Amino acid sequence: QQPVQSPQAVILREGEDAVINCSSSKALYSVHWYRQKHGEAPVFLMILLKGGEQKGHEKISASFNEKKQQSSLYLTASQLSYSGTYFCGTDLQGAQKLVFGQGTRLTINP
Amino acid sequence: EPEVTQTPSHQVTQMGQEVILRCVPISNHLYFYWYRQILGQKVEFLVSFYNNEISEKSEIFDDQFSVERPDGSNFTLKIRSTKLEDSAMYFCASSESLTQYFGPGTRLLVL
Numbered sequence: 001q002q003p004v005q006s007p008q009a010v011i012l013r014e015g016e017d018a019v020i021n022c023s024s025s026k027a028l029y030s031v032h033w034y035r036q037k038h039g040e041a042p043v044f045l046m047i048l049l050k051g052g053e054q055k056g057h058e059k060i061s062a063s064f065n066e067k068k069q070q071s072s073l074y075l076t077a078s079q080l081s082y083s084g085t086y087f088c089g090t091d092l093q094g095a096q097k098l099v100f101g102q103g104t105r106l107t108i109n110p
Numbered sequence: 111e112p113e114v115t116q117t118p119s120h121q122v123t124q125m126g127q128e129v130i131l132r133c134v135p136i137s138n139h140l141y142f143y144w145y146r147q148i149l150g151q152k153v154e155f156l157v158s159f160y161n162n163e164i165s166e167k168s169e170i171f172d173d174q175f176s177v178e179r180p181d182g183s184n185f186t187l188k189i190r191s192t193k194l195e196d197s198a199m200y201f202c203a204s205s206e207s208l209t210q211y212f213g214p215g216t217r218l219l220v221l
Contacts, residue, residue, distance in 0.1 A: 002152070030208060041201055041212040042153060049208075087153060089210075096141060096205065097166040100153045 001025055003090045005101035012078050012108050020073040020104045022088030031064055031071040032089040032098060035082075042087060045073070075106070083108045112136045114213035116202050122219045123192055131187045131216045133202030142185045143203040143210060144177065146170070153201065159185065192220045 003024045010018050022031060030049045034042035048064035048071055059076040075082055085105045089098035115134045123129050135142050144156040157167045159177055174190045185204075189196055197220045203210040 032208075032210070034212075036153075041214050044209055044211060047209055089153075091208075094208075095158070095166055096143070096208065096210065097155050097158055097168075098143075098145075098153075098210065099155060102152050 002099050003088055003101040005086075005088060005104050007104060008102070009105040010107070012106070014080055014108055014110055015077050018075045018078060018106060020075075020086050020088075020106070022071045022073070022090070022101055024069045024090050026069065026090075026092055028064075028066075028069055028071075028090050028092060029094045030091045031062075032091070033062055033071075033073050034087045034089065034100075035084045036087060036103075037084040045086075078106075078108050080108050080110065082106060114202055114204055114211055116200075116213040116216050118216060119214065120217045120219075122221065125194055125220055126191050129189050129192055129218065131189075131200050131202075131218070133185045133187075133204075133213055134183050135185055135202065135204030136206075136211060137183070139204035139206050139211075141165075141205045141207075141210075142177075142179070143205075144187045145201045145203060145212075146198040147201065147215075148198045156187070156200075189218075192218075194220050196220050 033045040036042040062073045064071045085103040087100045089100045117132045142159040147153045157171045158165045176188045199215045201215045202213040
């Protein structure tokens with residue numbers, strides 16, 4: 001069953017923050033976040049394993065709430081290069097079959 | 111930095127024809143995957159492959175699809191008799207453990 005992402009689209013000005021959520025109705029083994037720019041391959045951002053950890057990379061971080069089976073991606077002080085569609089991919093069993101959400105389109109304007 | 115490569119970048123074929131999409135995974139990776147993305151939609155899992163056999167496949171991966179690792183470096187997806195609805199971007203991915211790295215994709219157009 002595919003995860004549900006929200007919001008579907010976000011428009012920000014450069015420097016603003018954004019939060020993208022990914023919810024599953026099933027218990028997750030891991031959540032994988034990717035960013036895809038138009039016409040390009042998804043680029044790996046980070047992975048979170050069950051256990052409720054939080055990870056960060058520069059101004060992009062993510063958390064995983066195991067009780068809620070929800071992951072959130074945080075983009076701080078957004079840059080123009082952050083524009084794209086963000087997908088979460090969920091893995092139920094550690095079998096590495098990723099089921100992706102519908103994506104969140106992020107537009108950053110100057 | 112090592113990356114997954116795919117050929118061809120674009121393929122146009124007639125309905126009913128066979129196509130083979132090729133991928134070269136990152137060299138020390140052991141797990142290989144195919145995904146597809148219909149234009150404007152989400153990425154969909156097709157199949158995963160480990161130790162020379164399919165480990166998982168989706169409902170989409172029916173009898174018209176097959177995968178093969180013909181040698182030590184290539185990983186292929188064959189679509190035996192293409193249908194119009196097979197038109198999509200096909201991504202190959204590989205992983206050493208959990209993190210999957212995607213190739214640039216092959217855009218398949220079935221006419």
